[in-house]
Amino acid sequence: xxxxxxxxxxxxxxxxxxxxxxxxFADTTKLAIKLKDLEIDLENLYQEAGKKAYHGxxxxxxxxxxxxMLEQIESVKGEIAEAKDMKIxxxxxxxxxxxxxxxxxxxxxxx
Numbered sequence: 072x073x074x075x076x077x078x079x080x081x082x083x084x085x086x087x088x089x090x091x092x093x094x095x096f097a098d099t100t101k102l103a104i105k106l107k108d109l110e111i112d113l114e115n116l117y118q119e120a121g122k123k124a125y126h127g128x129x130x131x132x133x134x135x136x137x138x139x140m141l142e143q144i145e146s147v148k149g150e151i152a153e154a155k156d157m158k159i160x161x162x163x164x165x166x167x168x169x170x171x172x173x174x175x176x177x178x179x180x181x182x
Contacts, residue, residue: 098154106147113140 116137123130145164152159157166162179173180 095154095156099151102147102151102154106144106151109140109144109147113137113144116140 116133120130120133120137123133148164149159152166155166156169158169158171158181159166160174160177160179160181163174163177165174165176167175171181
């Protein structure tokens with residue numbers, strides 16, 4: 072009977088891992104869609120700012136929206152990394168495993 076118990080436990084653990092990976096994939100997919108939408112909105116803001124600048128109009132409000140959009144994009148990128156059990160380097164924005172003590176791209180050390 073021990074063989075069946077071991078098999079049952081292994082099957083249960085495999086099911087849990089599969090569920091976790093499926094949820095991780097769904098979460099990252101939703102966030103990736105949100106990120107793409109934000110990037111499209113950002114491009115539209117850049118175009119609007121360019122038109123205003125070209126016509127000599129005040130673009131301060133659009134610049135403020137761009138700054139806000141960039142902050143939102145960085146936040147979503149952080150959420151994606153978190154969902155993938157990764158972290159993002161504060162220096163170069165590279166994604167890497169949470170266990171890393173320094174950035175594999177730029178060498179920045181983490182606290």
